[in-house]
Amino acid sequence: MATINDVATKAGVSTATVSRALNGKSTVDPNLVSRVLDAAAELGYQPNGPARNLRRQETAVLALIISDVENPFFTSIARGVEDVAHAVGYSVVLCNSDENPDKERRYIDVAIQERVAGVVLSTTGASTNVDLLTDRGMPMVAVDRPLPDVAADNDTVLVDTRQAAKEATAHLITQGYHHVGCVTGPAGIRTADDRLAGYRDALRAARRKYSAKLVRRTEYRSDGAHQATVDLLSQDERPDALLVANSTMAIGVLAALTELGLKSGKDVGVVAFDDAPWAPLVNPPLSVVSQPAYEIGTVAAQLLLDRITDGTRVPTTTTLSATLIPRGSSTKH
């Protein structure tokens, strides 16, 4: 593969001149510039990234570590990050941690080793090595889920998911459901905990008693939620409505209801987090809590880029709000 040396020889100039011409740095004689450009084109020259990065001690790539590429919420974040990054010449590498602390750890190592310019991280929260990042002053921003307190003191972009969960639950209560239950993610995952907390807030505000029997916690996955729903509804004390913590889970919940011969809305009120594209299509249409995922991505990317250029700026926490979109699945008729 052609190197800068080949180009220099072909153009009859020094490598320094080639470098300058190609990067538009300092001033180079226009004649030489075009000679260099021609030579480069003829040789099909493509700069060697690793060499350049090694020398410059910097890269124009951001790492985005998320927990599930198959979840539309995270892919929307990804798009937001990408759009902002690309606009200023950065590339984004997407790393899928699969809600698995080991994979997350591994990707953090990769990010450090590849000396990426910064990372956007949605942490699983459990015993990871985020401190590796913070310790060496790697620019980074946490999204969707804050870092464990130890690390703290970094830019963060969150959604006020607790408040949203409270509103969604209150909505179900207002709609006349008497025993609202909750299907949320594993303990320790911040969003899962917050949604549960918001759910409890609403019960308290409405003077309903909280019962652990109406709550299930499982992986943020369809099948876990499916099982949990069957389980919840086969008890004596069964819920007549459910707050569901994300759209992947909602699929499992709705499938379970259908199997059990129950109609969402009429028999069991349902509100789920995340406005998946299919939510309006099911029958009845699914009521959702819509999170500004794309915006999370754009804001995070912007913060990250800012921090890369100015490492001293004081860390901020941005909290975006979610909106309840009531549809048929939260009305009895």
Add this chain to the structure above:
Amino acid sequence: MATINDVATKAGVSTATVSRALNGKSTVDPNLVSRVLDAAAELGYQPNGPARNLRRQETAVLALIISDVENPFFTSIARGVEDVAHAVGYSVVLCNSDENPDKERRYIDVAIQERVAGVVLSTTGASTNVDLLTDRGMPMVAVDRPLPDVAADNDTVLVDTRQAAKEATAHLITQGYHHVGCVTGPAGIRTADDRLAGYRDALRAARRKYSAKLVRRTEYRSDGAHQATVDLLSQDERPDALLVANSTMAIGVLAALTELGLKSGKDVGVVAFDDAPWAPLVNPPLSVVSQPAYEIGTVAAQLLLDRITDGTRVPTTTTLSATLIPRGSSTKH
């Protein structure tokens, strides 16, 4: 950030020994090994990837260039690629070309510049620079869509989408629909063309006449399909069934039917490509052509890794088959 030099000094050995100890190459005295490991741990040493890659002239990262991160079909492919790659210590960077030739071109450049070990590409097909890849012998495999003939002669993993489209259309005809229409992607995108071809095959086999009035081609997006559906159904000669080319489009089609007060299955038979997780949930459940997306990914990754280790192996084309899953949306009652 600590370098190999710091570790060497701290451990009282040469950098070569550190390198050997850390990489498990050749044999190093066990005592020295542990001294090195301790020193490295104490310093929080993380190897410098670019430096290593520059020296080794190789990287353990694969690039996966797909056209839509938000499409479950592609994210399943991504998972397949990832799982195989990770098992052997490779990282995967996901690049979203957004069905945009410019972005695709740009990502191909990035892949070359970063000297990735290989690339898995689902090309938009239009005037791209894939030849840059093939010209310099970059290991690569095309998925979902073959490369333009010029480039050719590389590993390819496809789905027999034409055959599947034919079967799906035949199924609709068998179910008693008389005027089957088709909503597919833009001309030039191979999968879109093939699905249309399969549709025509089926019409021919059933001795139905083909009418351009029953066909619409739009972006592989929900809103395009929405518009197309409204358009198709507001003609005099209107279809009573539709073959839809992917699940993103299916969302638009189903939304349009609902708006028009039409019931899928009963009023308009529908079969869509890709078994999205929500497909069984809509009412009636959506009949689909299920493509083995995850398997496309695993096969492609395996082929790519093979080729990386043995550049001389003769290129193969693997064609996987899709399966029709009939559900309620393709029955009149």
Add this chain to the structure above:
DNA sequence: ATGAAAGCGCTAACAC
């Protein structure tokens, strides 16, 4: 404005 040369951090010959 241009060239010579040093050096980023690492690995792999090559010596010993």
Add this chain to the structure above:
DNA sequence: GTGTTAGCGCTTTCAT
């Protein structure tokens, strides 16, 4: 088994 050293391809002083 270990150390010395050259050099991967590039950018960037430092001269001129």
